[in-house]
Amino acid sequence: MTNYVRNHSLSNDEIQRYSRQLIISEFGVNAQERLKSSSALIIGCGGLGSPAALYLASCGLSRLGLVDHDNVDKSNLHRQIVHNETTVGRTKVDSARLTCSQINSSLQIDTYNLLLTHENIMDIVKQYDVILDCTDNVITRYLINDACVLCRKPLVSASVIRFEGQLTVWNYIEKNGPCYRCLYPQAPPAETVSTCSDVGILGPVCGTLGSLQALEAIKILTKVGDILSNRMLLVDGLSMSFRTIKLRNRQSTCAVCGTNPTIIDQPPPPPLGQCSNDQPCRRNLLNSNERM
Amino acid sequence: MTNYVRNHSLSNDEIQRYSRQLIISEFGVNAQERLKSSSALIIGCGGLGSPAALYLASCGLSRLGLVDHDNVDKSNLHRQIVHNETTVGRTKVDSARLTCSQINSSLQIDTYNLLLTHENIMDIVKQYDVILDCTDNVITRYLINDACVLCRKPLVSASVIRFEGQLTVWNYIEKNGPCYRCLYPQAPPAETVSTCSDVGILGPVCGTLGSLQALEAIKILTKVGDILSNRMLLVDGLSMSFRTIKLRNRQSTCAVCGTNPTIIDQPPPPPLGQCSNDQPCRRNLLNSNERM
């Protein structure tokens, strides 16, 4: 280390702390410097947000934003590893901030203890370089997608249920990648939407997908590697099978990223009667026989 | 929950805490009860051991064993998310125990702050139901494999370098799966072996592989799903590609699990001059130009 020529902005302390990642030949000092001037926003500090927050707190970012409106519940602890028994009852963003700041005290962590709406999301999203969708419901996923397209931010999106997970990067402009609305112009019928509280989820499935979200975010910020845009990873933990499918490009007909968008200044308000959290306000009819 | 018929040994507190995983139809109360009477041993509390420990601490096991001989160093923190700045300098097993016990105070955690040898490993391995190899060197991997075969324990093994990871389950007797020696009867030449301190590793790659190790351990203990035996998962985080290769069965000629084994009572001592930790005692000649 000592005879390393100093043509970068990293301190000796940073060189030491991040040495095991900056010696990777494809990564190097340049990528580490990019991380040092980058920010990421994690929306949802639950099963996916936990590993994503821990790894993004560790890697050497300048700033990490954490959004959640919920408090830590004991039933979260089987999978939400950024929280623990001592923070049950506290807000999830405070709990996550506490754990992340113990890992990296030089990281700026900003927390947003609120329910995202079409009125408040733009001001938050526009401050960050990359956004991670770690939420648990359809309405919020459209909201985040629209805000990311309007603010021109890449969106690393994962979702999990039971033993399965899905991962992709939306709105990756460098590859003309699609947004969530390009793929799903219409929301699914409410009764087809399963949630973690309906049909369950295993912690390590969240760990796998949330870690992969952090990996894609780091690759986007450092411009290293091939980004999972125009592609979607399907994970089935029960059979341990992984499959990458090829997706359409950006659609010219898309309501938000197309050539004649109808969504322009801010995301539209949610349809009446739809809620945006993981409570059983929409009972999942299909799986009701699986409840206890 | 209230009208659930009580024909199991789980407390109301456990039902509440683990509700999101025991409602999974393939999982259920039976799998949760199996976890409650099961134990797992994590060997190596570093990049892989961190997420594996966090998820196995969370899931409802009876007992978790943690082995490591090292202390927490600041250069670990970019990837070893079970540790943090407040535990730098302490033993890794104590640091990991602290974090895991905050997540789950009802879990029995036993720590082994020692270097595993052919003389002490059998007494430890035989106490646990499933073993996770989260170590960082070839010599220890043979040692752990031999002990698992001799104690008839399934071994969930992962390894990572740079952007890549490999995962498989060795010695899974139910599927006549191979052991590490079946695949690699001879150790590789020392100069071909790269370590994390030589060529680097990214945190989220560890997070992905370590989470998948926890998942396979849970599946083995609960007898749920298809185990990654006779198969190996190859992960390339740079291209985000995943590939499962088909491996040979148990080999009758294997020195430890074959029909005429030469390794019988305990693992053999390591060859002279070989070391078993992640220090640069074997400089990696191939990648020396990539050092800083």
Next chain:
Amino acid sequence: MHLTLEFAGGAELLFGKQKNHSIDLPDNNSPWTIRTLLVWIRENLLRERPELFIQGDSVRPGILVLINDTDWELFDGLNYQLKANDNILFVSTLHGG
């Protein structure tokens, strides 16, 4: 004509929890398309609640159709003419976190 049908992301719950289906379509006067395959699926494979899988003459919103692991939008969508041994994957989008 032999095809492999796969259902994932929860869509398999409508098909007796079976993810993989090896099927043989009967000979037809006109070529089989995704559109006519959906009719066949509804009549021959769907175990319950067809409205959770099919809407009009297409799949319901939130289900992706992959032809040999490629988004059907990159082919002709409903009008894609099936070839022997095609793999058709129906993925229900997940939303949990």
Next chain:
Amino acid sequence: MHLTLEFAGGAELLFGKQKNHSIDLPDNNSPWTIRTLLVWIRENLLRERPELFIQGDSVRPGILVLINDTDWELFDGLNYQLKANDNILFVSTLHGG
């Protein structure tokens, strides 16, 4: 004869960091096998330090050979006769944690 060769787990570092190689083997008097392919690789593809890839007439310990994603031990190992368009993957075992 056309083949795809792939190198992973660090083995690609001996081949100019290129993981995928599309190659055409010249016509031969006798059929190509993994054994003769290794000789061809050493003479035509290996950029540096052949002893880190080849030992004797086989690959060095710690490198797995996969024929169309299946362990060569489930075929004839070194004596496997190559077919056109086979995918041969050489994976160096990782040890880091």
